[in-house]
Amino acid sequence: MNDAEAPLIEVVGLQAFYGRRRILHGVDFSVRRGEIRVIMGGSGSGKSTLLRHLIGLQRPVAGSVRILGVDAGRASARELLAVRRRLGVSFQGGALITSMSVGDNVALPLREHTALDETTIRIMSRLKLEFVNLGGFHDLMPSQLSGGMTKRAALARAIVMDPELLFFDEPSAGLDPVVSAELDELILRLRDALRMTIVVVTHELESAFRIADRITVLDQGDILAEGSVAEVRASADERIQDLLHRRPRPVEVDVDDYLRRLTDEDG
Amino acid sequence: MSKGCELHRDGDWAVLRVWGEVDLSWSQDVRRQVLDAFAKVRALAVQLDAVSYIDSSGIAALVEGFQHARGKGGRFALLAPSEPVRAVLELARLDRVFPIYADLEAARAA
Numbered sequence: 001m002n003d004a005e006a007p008l009i010e011v012v013g014l015q016a017f018y019g020r021r022r023i024l025h026g027v028d029f030s031v032r033r034g035e036i037r038v039i040m041g042g043s044g045s046g047k048s049t050l051l052r053h054l055i056g057l058q059r060p061v062a063g064s065v066r067i068l069g070v071d072a073g074r075a076s077a078r079e080l081l082a083v084r085r086r087l088g089v090s091f092q093g094g095a096l097i098t099s100m101s102v103g104d105n106v107a108l109p110l111r112e113h114t115a116l117d118e119t120t121i122r123i124m125s126r127l128k129l130e131f132v133n134l135g136g137f138h139d140l141m142p143s144q145l146s147g148g149m150t151k152r153a154a155l156a157r158a159i160v161m162d163p164e165l166l167f168f169d170e171p172s173a174g175l176d177p178v179v180s181a182e183l184d185e186l187i188l189r190l191r192d193a194l195r196m197t198i199v200v201v202t203h204e205l206e207s208a209f210r211i212a213d214r215i216t217v218l219d220q221g222d223i224l225a226e227g228s229v230a231e232v233r234a235s236a237d238e239r240i241q242d243l244l245h246r247r248p249r250p251v252e253v254d255v256d257d258y259l260r261r262l263t264d265e266d267g
Numbered sequence: 268m269s270k271g272c273e274l275h276r277d278g279d280w281a282v283l284r285v286w287g288e289v290d291l292s293w294s295q296d297v298r299r300q301v302l303d304a305f306a307k308v309r310a311l312a313v314q315l316d317a318v319s320y321i322d323s324s325g326i327a328a329l330v331e332g333f334q335h336a337r338g339k340g341g342r343f344a345l346l347a348p349s350e351p352v353r354a355v356l357e358l359a360r361l362d363r364v365f366p367i368y369a370d371l372e373a374a375r376a377a
Contacts (some may be wrong), residue, residue, distance in 0.1 A: 114291070116324065120298065123327035130359045162291070162322040193354035194322065 006069065007032050008165055008197050009054060013063035016049045016221075021261070023049045025221040026063065033164075036191055036198045038208040041218035042243065047201050048169075050218065054199065055089050055167055056080050068165065085113050088163035088196075092170045094150040096142040096157070102129070103138025106157045113161065128156040131186065148179045155183070159190065166196045172204040184210045205244060209233070217243065272297050274304055277371060281308040282346075286317035289325035298328035302335065309341035312374050316347040321355055333365060342366075344374040 011029040015022060024046045031037045041047045052058040053065050056072050065072040070083045096105045107125040110116055116124075129135055132152035137145075145153060151171065158166060168187065172180035184207050190196045202208055208215055208229075215232045217225040217240055225235050232240065241247075270287025281304040285297060304311045313329060315321075329345065336343035344366045348356065356362040368374040 116291075116295070119331055120295070120324060120327045123330050124323045127323050127326060127330070127359050160323075162324070189354070189358055193351070193358050195320065 005033055007066075008068055009199070010066040011050075011053070011063070014050070014053060014060055014065060015062040016046070016053065016058070017061065018049075020264070023221050027218075027221075027223055029216060029223070029226075031197060031199060033197050034191065034195065035213045036187065036200065036211050038212035038215045039199065039201045039218060040203060040205075040208055040215055040243065041224075042203060044220065045218040046221040047218050051167060051169060051199075051201050055087055056084050085109075085161070086164050088158035088161065088166040090151070090155045090158035090166070090168045090171070092173065094142070094154040096145075096150060096153060098142050100142075101138060102134070102140050102142065102145070102153050105142065105153065106138070106160050109157065109161050125156070125160050128160050129153070131159070131190075132156045133182065148175045151175065152179075152183070155186075159194070159196070162194055162196075164195075164197060166190065166198045168198065168200045170202055170204075171200060172202060172207045180204070180207060181210075183207075187211050219243075272300050274300055276308070278375075279308065280310045280312055280342075280371060280375065282312050282314055282371060284314045284317070288320040289318055290320070290322045291324045294322070294324040294328055297325060298331060301328055301332035305332070305335055305339065305341060309336075309339070310343070311336065311341070312344040312346050312368075312371055314346040315352045316349055318349050318352050320351050323355070326355055326359070326361065329365070330361070342374075344368055344377075346370055346374065 007030040009031040011027055014024050014027040016024040027050060039047050039050065053060060054067065056067060060073045067083050068086055070079055072080060103125060106128055107121050110121045110124060126138055129138055132155050134149060134152050134156060142150065155168065171183050187198055187200065188211055191198055200211065212229055214226065214228055216223060217232060219239055225232055225237060225240055272283055272285040274281055274283050283300055283304060289297060301311065311332060333343045347369055348367060353362065366377065368377065
C-alpha cells in the first residue's frame with residue numbers, strides 16, 4: 001500500500017437531506033487503496049445515505065465526494081457511469097433480476113460492459129459462483145434461492161468484473177453464523193488475492209471486528225468515531241458503548257420538528 | 268514491470284511464459300496464445316513465476332486451456348505459479364484442479 005497515493009474515496013463535508021430533514025451533517029470520510037473499511041451505525045444513522053453517495057447513485061448537494069479520483073458532484077453522466085463500472089455493489093436485498101437465472105444475473109455486467117467472448121464470460125461468472133460457494137447453481141432462478149444464497153449470488157455478481165472497489169451492504173444480516181463467517185473470510189481473501197478495496201456497511205459487530213482495518217461509526221448523521229478495531233472497541237464514548245453493547249438509546253423529541261414532519265405538505 | 272507472454276517449443280511441449288500483471292486489458296492475448304498453442308502441440312505448460320497479479324479473466328484463459336487439452340486428450344500444466352497467482356487459484360479451489368509443477372521437467376515426468 002502506498003501512503004502517498006490519493007485515497008480511492010474522499011468525502012469532505014458531505015450533507016444530505018431527505019425533504020427538510022438533514023440526514024448527513026457534514027461527513028468527512030476517506031478510504032485508501034487496499035483497505036477494508038466498515039461503516040457501522042444503527043437505523044437512521046445515515047449509513048445507507050452515505051453509501052448511496054459513495055456508489056454514485058446520489059450526487060452531493062453540499063460537500064464533495066470523490067470516487068476513484070472523479071468528483072461525483074461535477075462529473076458528467078458519462079464520467080459517473082465510467083466510475084460505476086469500476087465498482088462492485090452487493091445490495092442488501094440482493095437485487096437479482098428475477099426473470100434471469102443465477103448464472104445470467106452474475107454474467108450480466110460482463111455482457112453489458114465488456115466485449116469478451118462468451119466462453120470467457122461463462123468461465124469468469126462461474127468462477128465467481130465458486131468463490132461464494134455456489135458452484136453448480138448457475139441454472140437456478142432467484143426465486144429458488146434461500147436468503148443466504150441470494151446474498152452470495154449478489155456478491156458473485158458484484159465481483160464478476162474484478163472491481164477495484166467493492167461495496168457490500170449488510171453482508172451478514174439474516175445469515176446463519178457459519179455462512180456469515182465464511183463471507184467474512186471471503187471478504188478478506190478478495191482484498192488479499194484480487195486486491196480489492198472494500199467498504200462494508202453492517203451493524204453486526206462480530207463481523208465488523210473480524211474484517212475491518214478501520215471502522216467508521218455513524219450516528220444520526222454524524223461520524224461518532226473512526227479508528228482501528230482496537231480504537232473503536234476501547235472508545236469511552238457512551239454512544240459507542242451503547243452500540244457495542246446493544247443498549248437502546250433514548251429518543252430525543254423536538255416538538256416543533258415532530259409536528260412539522262407530520263403536518264408539512266411540501267416537506 | 269512490463270507485461271507480456273511468449274510461446275516457445277521445448278520438444279513435444281510448448282511453454283507459454285507469462286509475466287507482469289494479467290488483467291482484463293490484455294488477458295485475451297494470453298487466451299489466444301493458449302488456444303493457438305494447441306493448434307501446434309498436444310502439451311502446453313504455462314509458466315507463471317513472473318506474474319505479479321492475475322485477475323479472473325486471466326484465470327479464465329487458463330481454465331479454457333485446460334478444458335481444451337482434456338477434450339483432445341492433450342496435456343496442460345501450470346509451472347511455478349507465483350504467490351499472487353496461487354492466492355487467486357486457491358480462492359476458487361483451482362489449486363486442486365490444475366496440474367501444477369515446479370518446472371517443465373516435473374510436468375514431463377508426471
